Amino acid sequence: LSALPDDATGLLAAYGLMPRGALRFDPGEEAPIGPGGKPARAVVLVGHAGSSFWPHFRQWRETRPQLGDPLDAWSREVISAVACTLGAAAVFPFDRPYLPFQQWAMRAEGLKPSPLGMLIHPRYGLWHAWRGALLFTDEISIEEVRNPIHPCDDCVAKPCLSTCPVNAISGEGFAVAACRSYLESSVSSHADSTARTGPDCMGAGCAARNSCPVGAQYRYGAEQIRFHMRAFAG
Ligand code: B12
Ligand code: SF4
Ligand code: SF4
Helix, strand or coil: CCCCCHHHHHHHHCCCCEEEEEEECCCCCCCCECHHHCECCEEEEEEEECCCCHHHHHHHHHCCCCCCCHHHHHHHHHHHHHHHHHCCEEECCCCCCCCCHHHHHHHHHCCEECCCCCEEECCCECCEEEEEEEEECCCCCCCCCCCCCCHHHHCCCCHHHCCCCCCCECCCCECHHHHHHHHHHHHHCCCCHHHCCCCCHHHHCCHHHHHCCCCHHHCCCHHHHHHHHHHHHC
């Protein structure tokens, strides 16, 4: 048995990150390449809940030149360092070809999708994401996944389905183009705030996501919300 996940927890906590479940690849399953160039046997997902990583990232960013996506650069730097200490290989959700982070998360933590497309967590709601993952070729200790509550099953009002001003969220996939054009028009009308009708998604975050009552105490801070919305709007 290797040293994980206890060691990983402390190392990641130094950056406001945490292990977000783990899984063993099934025999015959196409596994990504792990340390030493061999197919990985297990993966530990790395992520955050709420704004836990934001102060660490914010401080790091002040000392670095702004090249490319700074959050991706930070994630690569800090998770690669942790991987190196643990003898793991680091992989990232933003690297192509995209690795199936959401499928891994469904297996590792038993999460299910919300009508927004994002996976919802019973405690953190929609306010969590993954910044990377650690691949291992050794045997690691993995806790059995208990079937968590899926909050959307008990949500009668489903406000996330009725708050988007352009109905980009209908429960049948996310209408990216409609959302993006709303965000663009709200940016261009920003100088004249009287011209804007509907929610200020660019400034205050996705109205549909904000309307979800689950994990409201983990909602990102204003600065972090604007950062993610700008990154998404391009
Ligand atoms: C491409 C991509 C997008 C694209 C298209 C999504 C799509 N149609 O597939 C766009 C640009 C639209 C997008 C948008 C957003 N995304 Co995105 N995206 C990805 C990315 C990089 C790759 C998805 C993929 O193709 N995976 C490869 C396949 C093989 O993996 P998979 O697990 O089988 O794929 C699942 C997803 O594709 C999912 N899916 C299908 N349609 C949609 C639509 C949306 C909006 C989402 C979130 C997922 C989703 O269903 C698949 C089966 O489970 C993933 C990271 C990753 N590597 O998975 C993040 C990811 C899915 N995105 C994420 C997020 C947070 C967002 C945004 C909220 C960004 C933001 N502003 O903060 C927005 C949503 C905007 C909004 N209004 O809320 C998170 C989701 C976290 C969660 N709790 O589930 C991920 C996991 C990244 C991360 N770092 O954690 N995204
Ligand atoms: S508002 Fe209700 S249905 Fe929508 S994501 Fe939140 S819990 Fe799920
Ligand atoms: S960001 Fe605004 S326009 Fe886009 S899906 Fe969310 S509520 Fe709709």
